[in-house]
Amino acid sequence: MRLWLLEALIGFAFFLGGSLLVSRWVGGSGWSWVPGWFAANSWLLPAAVVVVTLPLLVAEPFVRYSVHRWELSGDVVYARSGFLTREWVFVPVSRIQTVDKGQGWFERMLGLATLEIRTASHAGSSTIKGLDYEVAAGLAEQLAHRAEALRDDAT
Template sequence: MEALIAFVLLIGGSYLAGGWVGGSGWPWVPDWFAARPWLLPVTVGVLTTPFLAAEPFVRYAVHRWELSGDVVYARTGFLTREWVFVPVSRIQTVDKAQGWLERALGLATLEIRTASHAGSSTIKGLDYAVAAGLAERLAHRAEQLRDDAT
């Protein structure tokens, strides 16, 4: 969704820039462009639409998470990959977060925090019910494992 917001801002900015440059009367601006300032936002839209359309599919292909036994596994990244293994026994807090756009779409972000920043993980774009259930299971499992360790 951040890509859609960036796309709208980019189109709006190019529209304003095209109108400003086209109406300025600068001698270095070609006459064909000064007469058609709408070409800049149209060109920007045509060139960026394929990226906007492909972004959800790429994100779906590269972002993974799994809760197996006593470890939460999360993988992110397209060009560079990051794998995070969070032992459930090390979890200190499990938080659900919803921005206004996530709330409108019924999604949530799950933040799993440990004492170490490197061991913490964030899982974005989960269905709200899945995030709530996973947060509850992780909190209960972490409490059980801490009770066993002491």
């Protein structure tokens, strides 16, 4: 959840900063193509950004955390994710071709990793984001061994 909260905070800061720049630019220059009411009340843009995005900033990390799940059974990896839309993916272990783990900047700061499970079909591939680094490393190794043991003739 820390990862999604950090990402939401960074996004909010960019939106707010961009709206402040635009409002100062519009309010200070008096461009002729900008409606007069907007140039006189350019502070409304950052206020609108705060009103619209602040509830999303608060809700999104908690909703993502409550929805984001994964499970490894004997022969299937199940992953569920989403915020506005939900996605359920079942990946047969015998169809796994590669298992990769990666870390973005924020994940590295928080000691997390993303696990990418790839099959020959794009629709059968899955990404599990925000795992503890040690859990991701262990799961990647476990999946690689299980995939090798369960390998069938996938043609």
